[in-house]
Structures are given as structure tokens and as C-alpha cells.
Amino acid sequence: MDVSSFVLLSHEQALRRQLDIVANNMANTSTVGYKREQALFHEYVETAQQAPVDDARKTSFVLDFGTVHDTQQGAFQATGNPLDVMIDGAGYLNVESPDGGVVYTRAGFIKVLQNGDLATSGGQRLLDENGRPINVPTDEQSRLSIAEDGTVMGANGPLGRLAVTTFGNESTVDPRGDGLLTGTGGTMLTQAQTKLKSGGVEGSNVEPITETTHMVEILRSYQTSQRLSADLADMRKKAIDRLSKVG
Known part of the structure; x- marks a missing residue:
């Protein structure tokens, strides 16, 4: 040859x-x-x-x-669930991985586990800005809401804030195949920088x-x-x- x-x-x-x-x-x-x-x-x-x-x-x-x-943003898809969120701009929600580390997702389907922790639709716990799960007391689970800055609000006040991480180099973000991604060198957004839209999720940006x-x-x-x-x-x-x- x-x-x-x-x-x-x-x-x-x-x-x-x-x-x-x-x-x-x-x-x-x-x-x-x-x-x-x-x-x-x-x-x-x-x-x-x-x-x-x-x-x-x-x-x-x-x-x-x-x-x-x-990185072009997908369209907002209303779900009617006040816990579902879409990140308005760059960034990924922080999720606890099975090995105790941190992985990321743009899929904003959020639910409450039986023990009160907020989690993704797949059951992985969402993390706050301190790397800890956000727990919701049983008597406040029916009156939850998520503010634009990621603050989870219960009937008696804030319960924590969803962490959102951005990556300056998107090539370091790799999909795992289960809707979650791994990444290195990320920067966590401050409360003022975080912008979420509740009541819906972000659709795929594929045309x-x-x-x-x-x-x-x-x-x-x-x-x-x-x-x-x-x-x-x-x-x-x-x-x-x-x-x-x-x-």
C-alpha cells in the first residue's frame, strides 16, 4: 500500500x-x-x-x-413542575456521583427522595455550594420552590442553594452516557451570577x-x-x- x-x-x-x-x-x-x-x-x-x-x-x-x-442553549420546555429548572446561560448543576465525587448535568428534572434529599430524575443527589446534599423536611415538601439564584425555598425559609459550575474549556467536559458529565477545572457560580428558570427544563440544542x-x-x-x-x-x-x- x-x-x-x-x-x-x-x-x-x-x-x-x-x-x-x-x-x-x-x-x-x-x-x-x-x-x-x-x-x-x-x-x-x-x-x-x-x-x-x-x-x-x-x-x-x-x-x-x-x-x-x-454550547448554544436549548429551548425552554415547560413541565408544570415548580422544582424543574433550566440554567439560563452557561453552567451545569452539581450532582453527587456514586464514588462520592462530583459530576454535572444540564437536565433540570428535580425530585425529592424519600429521605428528603433533592435529586435528579435518575436518583442522584444534587449538591449545594458547599458540596452537601439539600434536605427538605417532610412538612415543607409540598411548598417547595426554587428561586432564580438557585435558592431552594421551603415554607419556613431557604433550605440551601443549588450549585452551578461553569468550565472555561468545554473540551474538559465529557459525557458518561447516563445524562451526567465529568469535568475538571470548573468554577462555581456565585449567587449573583446564577440564573435559573423554574417550571421547566432545557431541551436539546440538536437541529x-x-x-x-x-x-x-x-x-x-x-x-x-x-x-x-x-x-x-x-x-x-x-x-x-x-x-x-x-x-
């Missing part, structure tokens, strides 16, 4: 990666708080020591560098028409790459046939 075939192979691998990401975006069109992903690729230039001409010494390959989230168009473009690019591979194979075959007739 010559260099041109390796270049085409790296391109086709990148296209396959893009197709996987687009398919995942489309599968999460209705997932609350989901942020569409985009592929990131880098150019890797390999320089040969010798080549027939100087311009042929450098060869560019496509390297899969990772993914990045589209099906855009993703479908992108998928068609990827498939066409892959077909073009396959035609180039076939043309290169024909050229090699003709070259071998001609060389075999020399002499």
Missing part, C-alpha cells in the same frame, strides 16, 4: 468518526439538556527524508483529536435538519474517497502491466 492509500484511509476513518457523532446527535434530539457534539481533527504532517521532488516530501494525514460541545444535511455530506465525501481509492488501484494495475512489458 502506497502513501496515497494511507492518506485516503486516514480520511475515511475521520469520516466514520464524524458519522458516529452525527448519529449520536440525532439519537439525542429529544434528550433534555443534551448539547450536540462536533468532531475535532488535527493535521499530521510527515516529512520523508527523500522524495522524487521536494514538494513530495511532506504528507498530510488526518488525526482524530476529540470532540467539543456546542435534526442540520444533522441530516451533515450526514449526507459525510456520505458523499466517503463515496468520493472510495472512487479515488479505486482510481489509484487502476493506476497501479496499469503501471504494473506496462512495466511487465518492458524489454
Whole structure:
């Protein structure tokens, strides 16, 4: 296999990666708080020591560098539940992970566990700005509300404040596959910086028409790459046939 075939192979691998990401975006069109992903690729230039001409010494390959989230905010979806919230702007709700650490989510479905702790729809406890769960006394659970700054209000006053963390580099935020994300280097918003909308959640920011168009473009690019591979194979075959007739 010559260099041109390796270049085409790296391109086709990148296209396959893009197709996987687009398919995942489309599968999460209705997932609350989901942020569409985009592929990131880098150019890797390999320089040969010798080549027939100087311009042929450098060869560019496509390297899969990772993914990045589209931080554009999704639309507000009213649920009628006063405990459900949507983060207005950047940031993620802090959630307690099974190992005692902190994970994050944009899905603002909130419920009260049997022991009175506030939790996500999956049962993971939400954390306050001090990293502790927010507990609601039994006699106050029917009169709960969440203020714009994240303060959880009971019948007798505030019970705590939902922590919201932002990340300067969104590439450090990785989905776990269960609606939660991990991240490093985050900054917790202050009470004045926090803005929540209660009574609803944030919808997915995926646009099906855009993703479908992108998928068609990827498939066409892959077909073009396959035609180039076939043309290169024909050229090699003709070259071998001609060389075999020399002499």
C-alpha cells in the first residue's frame, strides 16, 4: 500500500468518526439538556527524508483529536413542575456521583427522595455550594420552590442553594452516557451570577435538519474517497502491466 492509500484511509476513518457523532446527535434530539457534539481533527504532517521532488516530501494525514460541545442553549420546555429548572446561560448543576465525587448535568428534572434529599430524575443527589446534599423536611415538601439564584425555598425559609459550575474549556467536559458529565477545572457560580428558570427544563440544542444535511455530506465525501481509492488501484494495475512489458 502506497502513501496515497494511507492518506485516503486516514480520511475515511475521520469520516466514520464524524458519522458516529452525527448519529449520536440525532439519537439525542429529544434528550433534555443534551448539547450536540462536533468532531475535532488535527493535521499530521510527515516529512520523508527523500522524495522524487521536494514538494513530495511532506504528507498530510488526518488525526482524530476529540470532540467539543456546542454550547448554544436549548429551548425552554415547560413541565408544570415548580422544582424543574433550566440554567439560563452557561453552567451545569452539581450532582453527587456514586464514588462520592462530583459530576454535572444540564437536565433540570428535580425530585425529592424519600429521605428528603433533592435529586435528579435518575436518583442522584444534587449538591449545594458547599458540596452537601439539600434536605427538605417532610412538612415543607409540598411548598417547595426554587428561586432564580438557585435558592431552594421551603415554607419556613431557604433550605440551601443549588450549585452551578461553569468550565472555561468545554473540551474538559465529557459525557458518561447516563445524562451526567465529568469535568475538571470548573468554577462555581456565585449567587449573583446564577440564573435559573423554574417550571421547566432545557431541551436539546440538536437541529435534526442540520444533522441530516451533515450526514449526507459525510456520505458523499466517503463515496468520493472510495472512487479515488479505486482510481489509484487502476493506476497501479496499469503501471504494473506496462512495466511487465518492458524489454
